[in-house]
Amino acid sequence: MSPRPVPVDEVGEPDHETDVLVVGFGCAGAAAAHEARARGARVLVLERAGAPGGSSALSGGELYLGGGTPVQRACGFTDTAEDMFAYLEAALGPHADAAKLRLYCAGSAAHFDWLRDLGVEFQHSLHEAPTWMPLTTDGLMWLGENAWPYAELARPAPRGHRPPVPGPGGRVLMDALVAAVRGAGAVVHVDTRAGALIRDGDRVVGVVARRYGRDLVYRARRAVVLTTGGFVDNERMLADHAPDLLAHGKVSDGLDDGDGILMAMAAGAATRRMAAAQIALTALPALAVRGMLVNARGRRFINEDVYPGLFSIAAVRHQPGPCWVIADEAAYEDIPEPERWGVRPVHVAATAAELERDLGMPDGALRGAVREYNRHAARGADPVLRKSGRWLRPLRAPLAAFDPRLGFAGGARRSAGIGTGAAAFTLGGLRTTPDGAVLDVPGEPVPGLFAAGRASSGLHGDGYVSGTSLGDDTFVGRRASHAGSPAWDAR
Incomplete structure (x- = not known):
């Protein structure tokens, strides 16, 4: 089906009609659907897969929330919206969307309450150590707020809020949101793929979708809200907008192919920051922070205690690869075995000079880096x-090198070959207002059309912090759903 919009007089009578039509049932779609129902609108949700969840259900489940949530207070932290904004503006930048970010930070504590009221639970305990994802049920985690330079820009407070489950919590989060949406009375059609927007003049009034091989017309009296995800699974769009992601793995459910973005673009919508992405290098944060993260020339390039997504972006986009984690036996043994995630060294050497030769680094480069690191660590x-003194300790021979290209199975995967060690998802998308209204190329709202989640360009500039997707997606999803209230009827 072509994504070009279809005039309303060419589609005939609708097969289904509603007030607010939400396209996509991940966390952004769930938030939009529930809020619209709470405001009295009739809501119909389309999901192309056989069940709700999307990439949100496969995520770690972190929600970046602050400003003094009950979990933060219970763990002994004072936080403000201003400190949250100062950290995120720097960590998500350069070029973060300050207007959206300021609104998100101001509403963050109330957004926590909204999630909790919908049945999303958070344990009142803190996971202290750097990690991609705690293997505990702790409800709060640090996401680089206490690392340089951010700790000097704002009072540090942990803001990563998680459902009480070890490991990935996205499914637990989505189960709560889906139950709330169904309980609110929204109608859900799964196995239904939207293909084109329907327009009445300039106004978007529905979509044409395909279900079980049949084309169906869905009409929306008030608004269509696109929450269809990003475009990391669309190789052509990656080649056009973010070609440096083509070689890497993908963080998605396999259905993030940009359908909603393309439909809206065909109707005149503008896009923003289409090259922006979250990149995850499979370097173990607990090990990197106890040692050194170096590039192919044997040089450190970032303080290893930053949020690992930031050291990943720095490594993949700005350093000569491959990158290595250099550590000693004491650093490795200091990590509880389950938290090593199966990572094992690929090179072990009696001296830094020997390890340097094994890794093909310039003569003296790694030796000099280890010597300098140890002198300061002592x-x-x-x-x-500026890595925190908490993590500094001289590295003692023998030294080991860990290869992120092998993934978190470490040496056990050597027989499977080496990839890039990085996976990504896109952050750019449709240009929207802070209320989720989709804008056209001149900057005017496309009447009747809204977007949230990774189908839109949200808070992010060139940086990323875990939880700013699920947090932003649900927050803007709620605001976009205001389209279902009488105040939006004229738009």
């Missing part, structure tokens, strides 16, 4: 890259 400070 003094309890890192004046070069």
Whole structure:
């Protein structure tokens, strides 16, 4: 089906009619659907897969929330919307969307309450150590707020809120949201793929979708809300907008192919920051923070205690690869075995010079880096890259090199070959207002059309912090759903 919009007089009578039509049933779609129902609108949700969840259900489940949530207070932290904004503006930048970000931070504590009221639970305990994802039920985690330079820009407070489940919590989050949407009385059609928007003049009034091989007309009296995800699974769109992601793995459910973005673009919608992406390098944060993260030339390039998504972006986009984690036996043994995630060294050497030769690095480069690191670590400070003194300790031979290209199965996967060690999802998308209204190329709202989640360009600039997708997606999903209220009828 072509994504070009279809005039309303060419589609005939609708097969289904509603007030607010939500396209996509991940976390953004769930938030939009529930809020629209709460405001009295009739809501119909389309999901192309056989069940709700999408990429949200496969995520880690972190929600970036702050401003003084009950979990933060129970764990002994004072936080404000201003401190949250100062951290995120720097960590998500450069070029973060300040207007959207300020609104999100101001409403974050109330958004926590909304999630909790919908049945999303959070344990009142803190996971202290750097990690991609805690293997505990702790409800709060640090996401780089206490690392340089961010700790100097804002009072540090942990803001990563998680459902009480070890490992990935996205399914638990989505189960709560789906139950709330169904309980609110929204109608859900699964196995239904939207293909084109329907327009009455300039106004979007529905979609043409395909279900079980049959084309169906869905009419929306008030608004269509696109929550269809990003485009990391669309190779052509990646080649056009983010070609540096083509070689890497994908973080998605396999259905993030940009359908909603393409439909809206065909109707005149503008896009923003289509090259922006979250990149995850499979370097173990618990190990990197106890050692050194170096590039192919043997040089450190970032303080290893930052949020791992930031060291991933720095490594993949700005450093000569491959990158390595260098550590010693004490660092490795200091990590509880389950939290090693199966990572094992691929090279072990009696000296830094020997390890340097094994890794094909320039003569003296790694030796010099280890010598400099140890000299400063012995003094309890890192004046070069400012890693916290908490993690500084001289590295003692023998030294080991860990290869992120092998993934978190480490040496056990060597027989499967080496990839890039990185996976990504897109952050750019439709240009929207902070209320989710989709804008056209001149900057005017496309009447009747809204978007939230990864189908839209949200808070992010060139950086990323875990939880700013699920948090932003649900927050804007709620605001976009205001289209279902009488105040939006004229739009």
